[in-house]
Amino acid sequence: MATIIKSYEPTFWDKLYFPALLKGLMVTIKHFFRQKVTIQYPDERHIPPDGYRGLHRLNKYPDERIKCVACEMCAAACPSNCISIIPGPSPWDDGKERYPVRFDINLLRCIYCGFCEMACPEGAIELTEIYDFSNYSRDDLVIDKDGLLGVYELTKKQNYYTKKSHSPASLPFKTERT
Amino acid sequence: MPFIKIDEKEFEVAKGITVLQAALANGIEIPHYCFHPVLEVVGSCRMCLVQVEGMPKLQASCNTSIGEVALDKKLDGKYDMVVNTQTDAVKQERKNILEFLLLNHPLDCPVCDQAGECYLQDYTFKYGNAHSRFKEEKRVRPSESLGSNIVINQDRCILCSRCVRFTREISGTNELFVQNRGYHSKVSILKDKPLENLMAGNVADICPVGALLNTDYIHKNRFWNLDTIPSVCQDCSAGCNVDVFSQRDEIFRLTPRENHDVNGYFMCDIGRYGFHRFEEIERVNQPLVRNGKSFDVIDWAEAIQKTADLIEQSNGKTAGIVSPFHTNESNFLLGLMINGMLGMLPAIQAEEITYPSGFRISADRSPNQRGMNNICGGLAEDLSSEIKTQAIRGLYILDDGVDRELDDAWKEILAKMDFLIVQSYAMTDLAKLAHIVLPGLAPYEREGTITNDQDRIQWLRPSLSIKAESKPDWEILMLVNNALNKKAENFTGLDDVIIKMGEQFPNYSGITLFKIATQGIALNGKKM
Amino acid sequence: MDLLGFIIILVKVLVVFAATMITVMGMIYAERRVSAFMQGRLGPNRVGPKGLLQPIADGIKFFMKEDLIPSGADKPIFILAPAILLIPALMTFAVIPFGSSITIFGREIALQVADVNVGILYILALTSIGVYGIVLAGWSSNSKYSLLGGLRSSAQLISYELAMGLAVVSIILLAGSLRLNDIIADQQGYFLSWNVFKQPLAFIIFLVAVYAETNRLPFDLTEAEQELVGGYHTEYSSLKFAMFFLAEYANMITAAALTVTLFFGGWDVPLLDESSLGLLGAILSVLSFILKMAFFLFLFIWVRWTFPRFRYDQLMRLGWKVLLPLALVNIFLTGGYLTLTAMK
Numbered sequence A: 001m002a003t004i005i006k007s008y009e010p011t012f013w014d015k016l017y018f019p020a021l022l023k024g025l026m027v028t029i030k031h032f033f034r035q036k037v038t039i040q041y042p043d044e045r046h047i048p049p050d051g052y053r054g055l056h057r058l059n060k061y062p063d064e065r066i067k068c069v070a071c072e073m074c075a076a077a078c079p080s081n082c083i084s085i086i087p088g089p090s091p092w093d094d095g096k097e098r099y100p101v102r103f104d105i106n107l108l109r110c111i112y113c114g115f116c117e118m119a120c121p122e123g124a125i126e127l128t129e130i131y132d133f134s135n136y137s138r139d140d141l142v143i144d145k146d147g148l149l150g151v152y153e154l155t156k157k158q159n160y161y162t163k164k165s166h167s168p169a170s171l172p173f174k175t176e177r178t
Numbered sequence B: 001m002p003f004i005k006i007d008e009k010e011f012e013v014a015k016g017i018t019v020l021q022a023a024l025a026n027g028i029e030i031p032h033y034c035f036h037p038v039l040e041v042v043g044s045c046r047m048c049l050v051q052v053e054g055m056p057k058l059q060a061s062c063n064t065s066i067g068e069v070a071l072d073k074k075l076d077g078k079y080d081m082v083v084n085t086q087t088d089a090v091k092q093e094r095k096n097i098l099e100f101l102l103l104n105h106p107l108d109c110p111v112c113d114q115a116g117e118c119y120l121q122d123y124t125f126k127y128g129n130a131h132s133r134f135k136e137e138k139r140v141r142p143s144e145s146l147g148s149n150i151v152i153n154q155d156r157c158i159l160c161s162r163c164v165r166f167t168r169e170i171s172g173t174n175e176l177f178v179q180n181r182g183y184h185s186k187v188s189i190l191k192d193k194p195l196e197n198l199m200a201g202n203v204a205d206i207c208p209v210g211a212l213l214n215t216d217y218i219h220k221n222r223f224w225n226l227d228t229i230p231s232v233c234q235d236c237s238a239g240c241n242v243d244v245f246s247q248r249d250e251i252f253r254l255t256p257r258e259n260h261d262v263n264g265y266f267m268c269d270i271g272r273y274g275f276h277r278f279e280e281i282e283r284v285n286q287p288l289v290r291n292g293k294s295f296d297v298i299d300w301a302e303a304i305q306k307t308a309d310l311i312e313q314s315n316g317k318t319a320g321i322v323s324p325f326h327t328n329e330s331n332f333l334l335g336l337m338i339n340g341m342l343g344m345l346p347a348i349q350a351e352e353i354t355y356p357s358g359f360r361i362s363a364d365r366s367p368n369q370r371g372m373n374n375i376c377g378g379l380a381e382d383l384s385s386e387i388k389t390q391a392i393r394g395l396y397i398l399d400d401g402v403d404r405e406l407d408d409a410w411k412e413i414l415a416k417m418d419f420l421i422v423q424s425y426a427m428t429d430l431a432k433l434a435h436i437v438l439p440g441l442a443p444y445e446r447e448g449t450i451t452n453d454q455d456r457i458q459w460l461r462p463s464l465s466i467k468a469e470s471k472p473d474w475e476i477l478m479l480v481n482n483a484l485n486k487k488a489e490n491f492t493g494l495d496d497v498i499i500k501m502g503e504q505f506p507n508y509s510g511i512t513l514f515k516i517a518t519q520g521i522a523l524n525g526k527k528m
Numbered sequence C: 001m002d003l004l005g006f007i008i009i010l011v012k013v014l015v016v017f018a019a020t021m022i023t024v025m026g027m028i029y030a031e032r033r034v035s036a037f038m039q040g041r042l043g044p045n046r047v048g049p050k051g052l053l054q055p056i057a058d059g060i061k062f063f064m065k066e067d068l069i070p071s072g073a074d075k076p077i078f079i080l081a082p083a084i085l086l087i088p089a090l091m092t093f094a095v096i097p098f099g100s101s102i103t104i105f106g107r108e109i110a111l112q113v114a115d116v117n118v119g120i121l122y123i124l125a126l127t128s129i130g131v132y133g134i135v136l137a138g139w140s141s142n143s144k145y146s147l148l149g150g151l152r153s154s155a156q157l158i159s160y161e162l163a164m165g166l167a168v169v170s171i172i173l174l175a176g177s178l179r180l181n182d183i184i185a186d187q188q189g190y191f192l193s194w195n196v197f198k199q200p201l202a203f204i205i206f207l208v209a210v211y212a213e214t215n216r217l218p219f220d221l222t223e224a225e226q227e228l229v230g231g232y233h234t235e236y237s238s239l240k241f242a243m244f245f246l247a248e249y250a251n252m253i254t255a256a257a258l259t260v261t262l263f264f265g266g267w268d269v270p271l272l273d274e275s276s277l278g279l280l281g282a283i284l285s286v287l288s289f290i291l292k293m294a295f296f297l298f299l300f301i302w303v304r305w306t307f308p309r310f311r312y313d314q315l316m317r318l319g320w321k322v323l324l325p326l327a328l329v330n331i332f333l334t335g336g337y338l339t340l341t342a343m344k
């Protein structure tokens, strides 16, 4: 069933244009006095909401054992193929016989989709709220296992950006220009 | 011939085969665990249940053979048997069986090395329930080592008994058995008789789940990360067909590939773990020329020219030494190049082992002795005396990198030579004596054909990349040959060499890599 | 003219020039800040306090840029064009009275550079010259975008100059003089004596035409970046581009000043007799002028960030079929009214 929509017939008032123009001007002037949304980045930092997908981390159990068992489900799920894992027999004696000897994520290839987090059967890999981790070279943006565990230490207790000392220098990367 | 119907598909089958075999042969999938084509049927897993018309209960298809029935008893007037694999009862039964199998299964796929090639995973995904109703604690049993290369994870075992039947019927060594009964059953060994035979590795392959694992591969990688190349084992003349699994230029494991004319479904442990030999060798991957006690690196053009000059100056007094480890093509090209005489590097011999199932480890532990003999007409029988009688001044050795003790006769020969050209991938004892070393390819890098001791020509395929400046052996030989003889043929690929080989040795005519494919061609009574 | 008179004129010229230039810089800053505010942003706020030095940084940037002349360009004209645009834009301000008058050393000094008795004609003439700058810049650049921009601009200016001129005619009819001072004098007194109340139709026509004349949105078809890259100044860079930039803003300032003069009583402070207050009166008048002008400058920016651009045919239709007839009708009405009142 087709619906016939009557097109709007402009009245004389409309054809004058001026009321509409004035309305438009009112809109912009209202915005002129409105609260601004700009966050002045290096001085102020946006605090991402829960569920924000930023830099990855590798979780640990309270007894320091890495949660990851190197099953490579994250690598299999990753659409940009940026996770590379070398597994090995785990040094802990707790029934989980595997652990990652190396765990590298190429942060430049990553699209921060969070599929790895969803695929992980152990809740080991997680995307944190950290978003400003730019660097000076491509090589420095391949984060390794120690780096990922370092991110865990940074973010396990508190949102990274609500901490007092949250300068990028505290990130587990090299940040000086080389 | 019985005429049967499975799921609306009608076909004739040979009398006496089972429903499962008939279905598998005709592309109908029936899930199964305990059935293995070469093992005795036990019908213990109940995974293969199907509904056979006229039978009151579901039947294990692996254990139901098909026969012919009298004309008046035929179903619908024409079928000897009508089987349904998709009825609700069958589907429900599969669910039930899987639920039972998973009761005490740890479901630790994330750490299980079978994940990705596990039939329990696949069938549960396809036919099973998404959830378990088993709320109680699962039984946990420790993993045990069954032998030096095999561990068993008791929790994951589904007690299909394939492994037990393997040691009984195929290897005939009887190490494995099912201990205890019922809930306490487990696959086990006697204390003083561990699983130590040269076929032990196969039990990990035939185990449908991740219960039996090769310690060599455990926690090394993931199945789906690996590239699979069908190739041929290079540890004896039987020429077992294998799949080579590699990732990022590293081989992770070898598994047997089905070929009923050669190895059936299995391979021996010598070949299975043999690839490790090549992992830590001192590689030569640049052309070298002797400079006093050491070597200088030179470029290929120069190396080829120097080699050709040496051979030319010797005036026909250069002997070629072929190797039973090299491909037919390389050996053939060396024969083509040398117009003096040909000798061979000593072959490796060991005891021949035959298993009750007919599986055989050849006494000849060099993979291509037969091929080498086939395509190098007139190999010198007694090398040292012939070298003396023909006054040979130089040797071109196609070295194979095998660690072998050279006997005194060889040492004497080598000491007398004016020059020694060694084509090799490793710094072997021979290469250390050489005047020129030409870097060829290592096994798993090289490609070509080899002929097993039953005269079956098979395709050896590369899994690893060529390192640094090394060149394929056939190409080096062709380049030297071209430098020696401006009229010599230029081969563009291996197939060209094989055609040339066929021209000289009628046995090999009409062969191409494409025709050899994955199953090989028998040279005697060749069927093309 | 005596020497002192000459010096006074010179000082006035310098003051006006400097004031214009500072206003231009202020406008550049205001344009960016206001647009940002209207879009919920902050705009430039890093260079100097509150970003006030941003225009200077921009200026330095223009200085540092490489000066390019396209290979196929007509070089002399290409170089001359920005000047042809900028100089008339600055000259226009000369006849605009920006305050009443002050008395120093016994001399009465009018706050106006030159009191020309045909001030209105002078302004119209100079704005027309500015078009040459645009057309020549477009033509000499040897670029299709520049040429199209130049052509559009000439057509647009001719169309809207007519309407604008005719709107001004009605004001002249009321004042009976072409001198801007006379026009201002005519509006002295209280609020309702301003021309905007006496001639609302003329004001609207004039305002619309002024936007078209200064090439500001919604009539910036000459530099419609979506279609013409940069319009007539596509090929210009460095200081030459800066001159176009300056000219655009100088034109806006003149236009705002003219609007104030013609329709809002110029420097007139409503309900106040400035001449009787002496110096204070003069200062008040200048302030009133600046305030009114500031409003119109803000209006320029406000309109720019509110309305979308016209299509070219709409632009032409508006100019010829709406504004021109309306302006003519307005003249007849004014003329008729004046004749009637004169007959009484």
Ligand code: SF4
Pocket (backbone or CB within 6 Å): A074, A077, A078, A079, A080, A081, A082, A083, A105, A109, A110, A111, A112, A113, A114, A115, A116, A117
């Ligand atoms: S967030 Fe997405 S792209 Fe990035 S590593 Fe995880 S799965 Fe790969």
Ligand code: SF4
Pocket (backbone or CB within 6 Å): A067, A068, A069, A070, A071, A072, A073, A074, A075, A085, A116, A119, A120, A121, A122, A123, A124, A125, B110
């Ligand atoms: S992070 Fe999770 S999904 Fe990735 S390998 Fe470790 S356990 Fe598996």
Ligand code: SF4
Pocket (backbone or CB within 6 Å): B105, B106, B107, B108, B109, B110, B112, B113, B114, B115, B116, B118, B119, B120, B121, B156, B209, B210, B211
């Ligand atoms: S045997 Fe199969 S189902 Fe069981 S843990 Fe291993 S991969 Fe998973």
Ligand code: SF4
Pocket (backbone or CB within 6 Å): B152, B156, B157, B158, B159, B160, B161, B162, B163, B164, B187, B206, B207, B208, B209, B211, B212
């Ligand atoms: S170990 Fe594997 S092959 Fe042996 S019975 Fe258990 S599941 Fe079957």
Ligand code: FES
Pocket (backbone or CB within 6 Å): B031, B032, B033, B034, B035, B042, B043, B044, B045, B046, B047, B048, B049, B060, B061, B062, B063
């Ligand atoms: S395959 Fe038939 S019962 Fe196991």
